[in-house]
């Protein structure tokens with residue numbers, strides 16, 4: 388039987404889903420491909436995956452190729468610790484600065500550009516970089532944007548002499564809205580040819596989330612053994628995220644797209660077209 392090829396973000400932000408897939412048994416009947424977001428973005432655009440979480444900006448850039456999976460996202464109402472700008476000087480002094488952007492992301496690159504231009508009226512120079520703090524990214528850049536576990540690690544181990552800016556908190560200050568970082572997309576061709584498999588994958592993903600979110604403490608305790616974070620740090624972090632996709636999330640996402648368009652980072656604001664599944 389054909390199995391849906393499902394992308395999976397291998398960051399702690401997806402621990403509830405991960406726990407549901409692995410411990411709750413919801414991975415059954417699917418082939419799962421764990422990767423960093425930018426790799427998933429590329430893989431589903433290339434048709435190598437059928438369904439995947441992607442950077443939310445990717446849906447807007449390729450809306451004619453995808454449907455959105457209803458009811459799931461990775462979002463935060465404000466500060467979240469894992470979308471983090473680390474700077475050698477205060478943010479107000481970053482005009483013309485060299486800013487390194489993590490190569491694992493896409494959404495946060497645009498979010499940062501919006502915040503720096505619209506809240507701080509700055510015009511820095513950006514370059515994508517795969518380097519970490521330990522590898523000396525700040526030897527050549529004035530600031531660096533991290534996401535996911537790298538950001539969480541930098542946030543939980545803040546060092547004197549650097550300035551730290553939680554971009555979720557900055558976004559909230561600017562827009563008074565939540566931010567939708569990732570959405571789940573379905574390749575349109577796959578959806579048209581395999582509606583029953585889309586329905587199945589939707590039920591497995593939402594079932595896995597529901598299972599994981601009722602077992603967060605166990606999931607955090609299990610992950611503690613393989614991560615440079617304590618169970619408490621993990622569960623405190625996960626409380627800052629939410630995984631729904633309500634009309635409020637849709638409005639926040641469209642606002643993000645409109646602001647990206649204003650900056651010339653997006654040519655059109657797409658309609659949010661959902662995959663047809665029974666909820």
Ligand SMILES: C=C(O[C@@H]1C=C(C(=O)O)C=C[C@H]1O)C(=O)O
Pocket residue numbers: 396398400424441442443461467469470491492493494495496534535536538568569
């Ligand atoms: C909250 C996060 O959400 C994410 C941010 C993404 C991006 O910036 O492109 C993509 C997927 C998610 O992992 C995070 O990674 O910290």
